[in-house]
Amino acid sequence: MTGEKLVPQSSHSPPHSLPPFGEGGTVGQKCRDLQWHEVAPGPLIARGAPPLLASRLLDACPRRRVCADPILCFQALETLDNGKPYIISYLIDLNLVIKCLRYYAGWADKHHGKTIPIDGDFFSYTRHEPVGVCGQIIPWNFPLLMQAWKLGPALATGNVIVMKVAEQTPLTGLYVANLIKEAGFPPGVVNIIPGFGPTAGAAIASHKNVDKVAFTGSTEVGQQIQVAAGSSNLKRVTLELGGKSPNIIMSDADMDWAVEQAHFALFFNQGQCCTAGSRIFVQEDVHDEFVERSVARAKSRVVGNPFDGQTEQGPQVDETQFKKILGYIKSGKEEGAKLLCGGGAAADRGYFIQPTVFRDVQDNMTIAKEEIFGPVMQILKFKTIEEVIERANNSKYGLAAAVFTKDLDKANYLSQALQAGTVWINCYDVFGAQSPFGGYKASGHGRELGEEGLKAYTEVKTVTIKIPQKNS
Incomplete structure (x- = not known):
């Protein structure tokens, strides 16, 4: 303050750990x-x-x-x-x-x-x-x-x-x-x-x-x-x-691109993004293919020392967040979601969590309603556009959403129907200082x-x- 360094007088100074260790x-x-x-x-x-x-x-x-x-x-x-x-x-x-x-x-x-x-x-x-x-x-x-x-x-x-x-x-x-x-x-x-x-x-x-x-x-x-x-x-x-952003994969989407972008949308920054595409709605015609490819991509994700140039995912920010995420994973398993990969700590030291993928997730499950803020992907199946609009909007949050489709009529229709401050079409987490950002609802x-x-x-x-x- 006042352009000078001031020494706090408080005696309460909880110890902190460096996330990698x-x-x-x-x-x-x-x-x-x-x-x-x-x-x-x-x-x-x-x-x-x-x-x-x-x-x-x-x-x-x-x-x-x-x-x-x-x-x-x-x-x-x-x-x-x-x-x-x-x-x-x-x-x-x-x-x-x-x-x-x-x-x-x-x-x-x-x-x-x-x-x-x-x-x-x-x-x-x-x-x-x-x-x-x-x-x-x-x-x-x-x-x-x-x-x-x-x-x-x-x-x-x-x-x-x-x-x-x-x-x-x-x-x-x-x-x-x-x-x-x-x-x-x-x-x-x-x-x-x-x-x-x-x-x-x-x-x-x-x-x-x-x-x-x-x-x-x-x-x-x-x-x-x-x-x-x-x-x-x-x-x-x-x-x-906060957010619980829906990421909608239509059956006509470019599957290679949709899988990679959905992976990025969820796992980027260790999943610690308010815009994380954490509710992935996949149309039933391509659901199984998307799940298979997403699991393979998650298993190939490199988790480790954040100072290593090959690392894609570092540790969570602290022990509190680490334990919170593991608690959500446990909840998903207990409530009936099918764990396909990951699900635990990725190392015996540091706050590393394995890239985790759930399928057969239902809208009423805790992991489908609450913001996890971690590397936990939830995949849900849908049939029609009207169904996915209703389910995507059935959340207290409204920060962001995304749609992957080759049909611009569908993209335009969905972008207007989704209750979110930002809607990405065939992309995710694209930010420019020139474009406003904020949320609907909670x-x-x-x-x-x-x-x-x-x-x-x-x-x-x-x-x-x-x-x-x-x-x-």
Whole structure:
């Protein structure tokens, strides 16, 4: 905070392990459990920061260089902190981070108001002004990328920020704080703190000097943040929450492509994606072929050391997530789903889980209703389009969906019928900084990315001026 490193006073510092090594890799305390009195000054510091209007219009090139120069350090830290494969940290996460920040740097002097013709001798126009102090709470599955999604639009619109990074993965976020100082941002404009949700996160959500809170995480925590924001000062809220995304494979789909994309949609990032295609609906004509191919692909998936260039899947983020996923696998077996491969730990050390595939999954099973957030594929059979629409929409979530078909009429019909904020056709997890992202129903509200992402960080002010009459 204030552009300086502050040492937390809290004595509660649970030990953390590096995901690749599990309990044997405990390295001390990644994160201290900050208390209210340690978090509370953050919004006040941000409130006193100098206006960003001038600095946000500066040439963004030097700041882009600051982001690009330490890229090797970033990818190593991200893998060490989170467990995702080193090659994924570099080729996907960091690539998207840089594109996102460059995209929003370009918006800094272009998000403007309008002139509006109204009746009478009046001139009316709108201004887009910063919301003010923005509290931002990011998750552990994509630490750097989620930080960029939040920082980019907030800074481009001239806001000041208090950001809580996830307690499981604080390293890259805190490293970014050093780069922000190096880039020349005024003290107090960006304040980054580690901390636990029930303490540090709750303090941000309920703080009366926070004007807006943006959260990415579970639906259950999102509901708590919504309540805290409303009961404190009615602060603005955007929520990007959980999902149980349907991935629909029609009988006319390109089978090779559909199998590979369904595999990617579920197992990418160790299955720890809010958009994971975790309910795979396969039309009955091709169901058995799809299942056979998907099992073969899952068995060939390389699980291991995330710093090995051949590794496709690293460990889960921590022991809590590891045990939670194994619990869901047990539930699937007990409720009658047929386990075809995987189903247990993939190593005797670290939080590695075998790529797991279930068939004969029914809509009322726990693994078909709840977000697992792990490498567990569930395959369901359907007959008709109307049936799959009804079943796909029968979920409290509505974050994403996908359709694989060669028939564009079917694709168009399904894309309009599915209750999801994003629908991919013959692809999956394709993100661009230019395209808005967010969910329906219990998957949250508000949008991130694109021009829509700027709206959450601005207040629209209308100014109306009486125009003097001619010769008056």
